[in-house]
Amino acid sequence: MTTSKQGRQPGSGRGQRVTIADIARRAGVTPAAVSLAVNGRPGVSDATRERIMTIAEELRWEPSPSARALAGAPVLTVGMVLARPAEVLGTEAFFGAFVAGLQEVLSRRDYSLQMKIVESTDAEIDTFRRWFAQRRVDGVVVVDLRQDDPRIPALEDLRLPALVVGGPGHHGALPAVYVDDAHATRLLVDHLAEQGHRRLARVAGDGELLHTLQRDRAFEERCAELGLAGVSQVAGFGTRGAEIAAAELLARPEPPTAIIFDSDEMALAGAHVLEQSGSRIPQDVAVASFEDSALTRTHRPPITAIGRSAIEYGRVAATRLLEVIETAGTRPSTPEAAAEEARAIEPVLVVRESTRADAVRPPASGDAPAAAG
Amino acid sequence: MTTSKQGRQPGSGRGQRVTIADIARRAGVTPAAVSLAVNGRPGVSDATRERIMTIAEELRWEPSPSARALAGAPVLTVGMVLARPAEVLGTEAFFGAFVAGLQEVLSRRDYSLQMKIVESTDAEIDTFRRWFAQRRVDGVVVVDLRQDDPRIPALEDLRLPALVVGGPGHHGALPAVYVDDAHATRLLVDHLAEQGHRRLARVAGDGELLHTLQRDRAFEERCAELGLAGVSQVAGFGTRGAEIAAAELLARPEPPTAIIFDSDEMALAGAHVLEQSGSRIPQDVAVASFEDSALTRTHRPPITAIGRSAIEYGRVAATRLLEVIETAGTRPSTPEAAAEEARAIEPVLVVRESTRADAVRPPASGDAPAAAG
DNA sequence: CTGAAAGCGCTTACAG
DNA sequence: CTGAAAGCGCTTACAG
Incomplete structure (x- = not known):
């Protein structure tokens, strides 16, 4: 019944929440002093x-994010918008791993990640505008970079701290992190050339994505440099296109002896077409993928792929975005300085049986040591 | 230079943000009237x-979430804590799909999802406490339900709206959605019995998770009911345990003719062990998985699995949690009413070649029509 | 180094 | 139906 009993009554705020006023009263100082103290x-x-700190701990005080944000402090939230249906995201291994990597770094720094799924790029830009107007996020991460991406100028106008995941280049005056797809392409082409292949093919996914174009260019260049015959086929999203592309490649008068697919799903779909038409992998045709995953590892034969840890990619992106947020407004920031870009992670070639010239696959077996051909 | 030019000056708030005060001035009413109007x-x-609405649109006003939250409105955020390392999350197909499903529903309702990765269950409970104290979330979703889960009583105490993903049962006075694992188990056992199998085995994953126990019990019961010999092996997390379990099962005097694995990764690992020791799938031993994914679909032979759309699961969980949040505090809520539980989605048996008694696998081919054995 | 005050943008009683 | 005020919990100048 008595309301003066200390310890009975948690705090004076809404729902008996403990506020800095409670701490101030106990410590015999003003709330302003508490604010300075707890913020170091x-x-x-x-x-x-x-x-003050002792009392704050005793009372188990927790700062109110809303009050802090309203008073002008950062909201400790970063945003990411995805203009892809949940179905596509859910089936893509990259998404979960990238988010997990982002979360790991953000959680540790007490930031949270706000995500939103929208229908179109326009809706995505609109979301950025609203987030900015609402002061809902301190910064955003931009994924799925395209050529002449309309999100870049929109974000430049907004002056909302943003990090582009993708590049190099094409990110305007915004900072970016990227995986070097041209380098990854060369790793694959060089490896196949070393295995003795002279006729290579590349089956490409979504042609609008920037990295697709970069791979295209690097593929052509490297094949030319090494004196190889290289053909590219655009298959579009999904596995169906990859199946058709694989069939068409096989039907050529001089079919390629090695095929590089843009994704793991595409590589598997293509591989099945090859096997059904009687081609053995890797003896008749080698298969490689730009995307590594459990699919490429567990397929028989296991498929050579570019390893670029999506988790690590997420970690690097989060770390860089936090830097950008923290230095925002510090300097007038010349476009050149702002547009700084950093390689996120090195692509690594993971060689597996699907491209080994000396591989002999024992029937109904996978990992058994292979005798040299 | 003139500051009275309408349209030149976006708003009067911090950083020229448009506030309800701006709208009120233009409309010739008080801010309170604006608040009532825009909130219907x-x-x-x-x-x-x-x-008022017309002016708000003209000025492109966006409500400030911080101000609303501080004034007592919901923060329009739900939280999820994951006590698993990013590495594990990133490689698990379920995670990304579940999150995508959650996001889809939440985004549409203007809610956002706050995630945090922590090291332990204690840290998870501590996060709930802090989120509650900070008024950072309106509710939380609890995943990875275990037996005697300490999070349940902790959340009951907190009176923070919470939805448990898991069950049936074991969620105390909290509402829950679940997939019926006992039913899924019966689907698998019945199917294998129909295919003529009389000696079944089950290879189980993490023994602490509630659904593992429920599968154990249902497996034993159903085998007994049908007069089948059923053995269970606990393999623990990861693929290594599944490989060992598969090898041990094969070495038995009377080895099982069908094996059910708790996850897709385990099923694949086990299948490879079986094939290496010369067993053909499904002719010598049938293989099935509790978890469907691209792995089970693309494996040769494709593996029979329980389909339970993780995306749909996420959607249902989000929908239910929003209901819980919106009705929170409405009624005194008897424990019985609060603890209501709902089946999230029906498990479906997806029969594939790995359990088809009549399947004859053509060499080096997958999907070709099979002649009856 | 400390105190008293204003303000962030909204909502919610409480009078008229 | 409308207006004036207080308050949410914090931060940030601004005086002493």
Whole structure:
């Protein structure tokens, strides 16, 4: 019944929440002093600060994010918009891993990730505008970079801290992290050339994505440099296109002896077409993928792929975005400085049986040591 | 230079943000009237309301989530804590799909999802406490339900709206959605019995998870009912345990003719062991999985599995949680009513070649029509 | 180093 | 139906 009993009554705020006013009262100082103390800012003596901190802990005080944000502090939230249906995201291994990597870094720094699924790029830009107007996020991460991406100028106008995942180039005055797809392409082409292949093919996915174009260019260039015959086929999204592309390649008068697919799903779909038409992998035709995953690892034969840890990619992106947010407004930031870009992670070639010239696959077996051909 | 030019000056708030004060001034009413109007609450005439709404749109006003939250409105955020390392999350297909499903529903309702990765269950409970104290989320979704899960009583104490993903049962006074694992188990056992199998085995994953126990029990019961010999092996997390379990099962004097694995990764690992030791799938031993994914679909032979759309599961969970949040505090809510549970989605048996008694696998081919054995 | 005040943008009683 | 005010919990100048 008595309301003065200390410890009975958690705090004076809404729903008995503990506020800095409670701490101030106990410590015999003003709320402003508490604010300075708990934020580690100068303005209070060490003795006072320590007393305040002790009381704050005793009372299990937690700062109110809303109040802080309203008073002008960062909201400790970063945003990511995905203009792809949930169905596509859910089946893509990259998404979950990338998000997990982002989360790991953000959680540790007490930031949270806000995600939103929208229908179109326009809706995505609109979401950025609204988030900015609402002060809902401190910054955003932009994925699925395309050529002449309309999101870039929109974000430049907004002056909302943003990190582009993709590149190099094509990210305007925004900072970016990327995986070097041209380099990855060369790793694959060089490996296949070393295995003795002279006629290579590339089956490409979504032609609008920037990295698809970069792979196209690098593929042509490297084949030319090494004096190889290289053909490209655009298959579009999904596995159906990859199946058709594989069939068409096989039907050529001089079919390629090695095929590089843009994704793991495409590689598997293509491989099945090859096997059904009687081609053995890798003896008749080698198969490689730009995307590594459990699918490529567990397929028989296991498929050579570019390993670029999506988790690590997420971690690097989160780390870089936090840097961008924290230095935002610090300098006038010349476009050149702002547009700084960093390689996120090195692509690595993971060689597996699907491209080994010396591989002999024992029937009904996978990992058994292979005798040299 | 003139500051009175309408349209030149976006708003009067911090960083020229448009606030309800700007709208009020233009409409010749008080901010309170604007608040009532934009929130569709009674207290303003229809004419006034319409005028206010028009101005709000013209000015492209966006409500401030922080201000709303501080004034007591919901924060429009739900939380999810994951006590698993990013590495594990990233490689699990279920995670990305479940999150995509959650997001889809939440985004549409203007809610956002806050995620946090922590190290332990204690840290998870601590996060719930802090989120509650901070008023950071309106509710939480609890995944990876275990037996005697300490999170349940902790959340009951907190009175933070929470939805348990898992069950039936074991979720205390909290509402829950679940997939009926006992039913899924019966689907698998019945199917294998129909295919003529009399000696079944089950290779189980993490023994602490509630659904593992439920599968164990249902497996034993159903085998007994049908007069089948059923053995269970606990393999633990990861693929290594599944490989060992498969090898041990094969080495038995009377080895099983059909094996059910708890996950897709385990099924694949087990299948490879079987094939390496010379067993043909499905002729010598049938293989099935509790978890469907691209792995089971693309494996040769494709593996029979329980399909339970993780995306749909996420959608159902989000929908139910929003209901819980919206009705929170409405009634005194008897424990019985609160603890209501709902089946999230029906498990479906997806029969594939790995369990078809009549399947004859053509060499080096997958989907070709099979002649009856 | 400390205190008193204003303000962030909204909502919610409480009078008229 | 409308207006004026207080308050949510914090931060940030601004005086002493």
